[in-house]
Amino acid sequence: MTRTSTLPAPILTARSLVKRYGRVVALDHADFDLYPGEILAVIGDNGAGKSTLIKAISGAVTPDEGEIRLEGQTINFTSPMQAREAGIETVYQNLALSPALSIADNLFMGREIRKPGFMGKYLRTLDRKAMERIAREKLSELGLLTIQNINQAVETLSGGQRQGIAVARAAAFGSKLVIMDEPTAALGVKESRRVLDLIKDVKARGLPIVLISHNMPHVFEVADRIHIHRLGRRACVIRPHDYSMSDAVAIMTGAKEPPQDLAA
Numbered sequence: 001m002t003r004t005s006t007l008p009a010p011i012l013t014a015r016s017l018v019k020r021y022g023r024v025v026a027l028d029h030a031d032f033d034l035y036p037g038e039i040l041a042v043i044g045d046n047g048a049g050k051s052t053l054i055k056a057i058s059g060a061v062t063p064d065e066g067e068i069r070l071e072g073q074t075i076n077f078t079s080p081m082q083a084r085e086a087g088i089e090t091v092y093q094n095l096a097l098s099p100a101l102s103i104a105d106n107l108f109m110g111r112e113i114r115k116p117g118f119m120g121k122y123l124r125t126l127d128r129k130a131m132e133r134i135a136r137e138k139l140s141e142l143g144l145l146t147i148q149n150i151n152q153a154v155e156t157l158s159g160g161q162r163q164g165i166a167v168a169r170a171a172a173f174g175s176k177l178v179i180m181d182e183p184t185a186a187l188g189v190k191e192s193r194r195v196l197d198l199i200k201d202v203k204a205r206g207l208p209i210v211l212i213s214h215n216m217p218h219v220f221e222v223a224d225r226i227h228i229h230r231l232g233r234r235a236c237v238i239r240p241h242d243y244s245m246s247d248a249v250a251i252m253t254g255a256k257e258p259p260q261d262l263a264a
Helices: 050-057 080-085 101-109 128-141 157-174 187-204 216-222 245-253
Strands: 012-021 024-034 038-046 065-070 074-076 088-091 179-183 208-212 225-231 234-240
Touching: 012 050, 024 050, 038 050, 038 216, 050 179, 050 208, 080 088, 080 157, 088 101, 088 157, 101 128, 101 157, 128 157, 128 225, 157 179, 157 187, 187 208, 216 245, 225 245, 234 245
Parallel strands: 024 234, 038 208, 038 225, 088 179, 179 208
Antiparallel strands: 012 024, 012 065, 065 074, 225 234
């Protein structure tokens, strides 16, 4: 019996993904599995192809070969918008927020609620009261109660608060899974702690999370499993309580061979 035999069916799988940029092979028959309700960390050295893998899953890149399945159904995203419509939300490292807009406007960017009836249908008038009410509910669900004014501009917030807004937006609209790209990279210790707590809160709501991070202590704290990517493909998947951070880094850099029973 393998270690993954007790796991439920994966919510998202990728098999033999290939992506070439000229002579550079970014993905070399890469595999990927995400299971319901888990936090799966994806780690890899620079140039390992992990960013391309995540872009393929989130619709930002179209693989040259291979197959991606969401809940057993083959998907062929050609844009991030299609991935969002399918329930896959991504929190990018640069947050993809509009600093001059309000918190509510950022949460509903691209998903604005129109007023019912003639005003919304023909004049396309926004239902700001509904957007503000829902925005406050979503922030409260994730414990972001330090934000008092839902209409204040995002540029007035701290780095941790901005990251919280991005996470809240993903959690509010990600019906299937959330991808987080280096969510604590530019944050201090206190703000990083709040974001890690937010990640745990999102998981507690039942959403599986793909966490891309170079911060090994953070990875080993929150991840249920760790996908190690090397040379364009999955080297292995380990559990943080079975291996040390040194083991993970050694496998990631090629200094240590992946365990035979876990190798991809």
